[in-house]
Amino acid sequence: MQFQKTIGKYRDYLIGSLCQKTNIVSYDDHHIYTSCLGRNSLVIDLGAYDGEFSSKVSSAFECKCLAVEALPSSYDKIIESKLIKKFNYVICKNNGPVNLYVSNQPTTTSIMKKICEMHGTKENITAEGINFEKFLEINGVEDVDILKADIEGAEMEMFASVSDKTILKAKQITIEFHTFIDRTMRGGVEAVKKRLKRLGFFYLTFPVSWSNENDCDVLFINKNKIKLTFKEKIYIFILKYILLRFNCIRKNAYQHRQNSCLPD
Numbered sequence: 001m002q003f004q005k006t007i008g009k010y011r012d013y014l015i016g017s018l019c020q021k022t023n024i025v026s027y028d029d030h031h032i033y034t035s036c037l038g039r040n041s042l043v044i045d046l047g048a049y050d051g052e053f054s055s056k057v058s059s060a061f062e063c064k065c066l067a068v069e070a071l072p073s074s075y076d077k078i079i080e081s082k083l084i085k086k087f088n089y090v091i092c093k094n095n096g097p098v099n100l101y102v103s104n105q106p107t108t109t110s111i112m113k114k115i116c117e118m119h120g121t122k123e124n125i126t127a128e129g130i131n132f133e134k135f136l137e138i139n140g141v142e143d144v145d146i147l148k149a150d151i152e153g154a155e156m157e158m159f160a161s162v163s164d165k166t167i168l169k170a171k172q173i174t175i176e177f178h179t180f181i182d183r184t185m186r187g188g189v190e191a192v193k194k195r196l197k198r199l200g201f202f203y204l205t206f207p208v209s210w211s212n213e214n215d216c217d218v219l220f221i222n223k224n225k226i227k228l229t230f231k232e233k234i235y236i237f238i239l240k241y242i243l244l245r246f247n248c249i250r251k252n253a254y255q256h257r258q259n260s261c262l263p264d
Contacts, residue, residue, distance in 0.1 A: 015206070018239050022232050022235045026206070027053050028052055029216070030053060030174040031217055032174055037061040037063055037145060037146070041063035041146070042145050043057050043144075043145060043146040044065075044148065045067045046091050046132075046147070046149045046150065047068070047091075047148075048074075049069060049074050051067050051078030057146070066087065067086045068087045069086065069087075070089065070091075070100055070111075071109045072127075074106050088127075090154075091154060092131070092154055092161075093157050093160065094129055096128075097126050097127070097128065098111055098128075099125075099127075100127040101117075103118070103120065103121060105119035105120075107152075110154065111157075112153035112182070116152075118181050143169055145171050146171070147170040147173045149175045153181070153182065155189075155192065164199055167195075167196070168199055170225075172220060176215075202223060204239060204244060205244055
């Protein structure tokens with residue numbers, strides 16, 4: 001056991017070191033590639049909660065952020081500035097009123113009842129839903145430097161409702177999938193990965209300390225819009241195919257052991 005912990009710490013150190021060399025950093029368990037960011041960049045923060053991700057990114061790179069949060073009490077906590085503009089919307093497939101399940105833990109408030117029930121449902125409210133393509137249209141967005149999606153299980157619905165052309169506006173997409181709450185989403189997650197890969201994205205799956213699932217922090221990079229240096233390509237190859245793959249194998253083994261203990 002001690003040996004495994006030592007190996008794990010050394011692996012995490014190597015992952016952190018290579019991320020630094022590759023200009024990949026983590027804000028609130030969302031990894032992003034930073035070399036393409038600057039004052040003219042645009043970040044779209046879906047599931048902004050209290051605006052911490054937008055605040056950190058805008059402060060670090062002096063870039064503009066559009067922060068979208070569904071829960072009114074969390075939306076009210078987002079501090080607007082010359083760089084941060086906030087929107088009280090539910091990102092979903094349709095435009096108009098939708099049912100929002102409010103959780104006892106605000107970060108798991110969702111249009112997906114099963115996600116909300118993880119911490120108990122406090123109430124249901126009616127909120128304003130908007131399709132992601134419509135959101136881009138009304139804000140005149142043509143190019144997105146970072147699309148961050150942490151919308152409590154609605155990620156598959158969002159991607160299913162947008163065109164390839166819309167997805168290709170993004171240079172990179174950082175997503176928290178929610179298979180750690182609802183494992184039936186795994187098929188949908190794999191479909192999103194395959195679609196983005198077909199469109200020219202590659203992805204890196206990073207470990208998070210609070211889950212033994214593999215899809216809690218996934219960074220997709222658009223190869224047609226982000227040109228990596230030769231060194232960055234080497235470092236990312238090592239990250240993707242050695243260090244991060246080893247982490248996924250370890251987590252899959254853990255899940256297998258957990259599942260084998262479940263009664264029929």
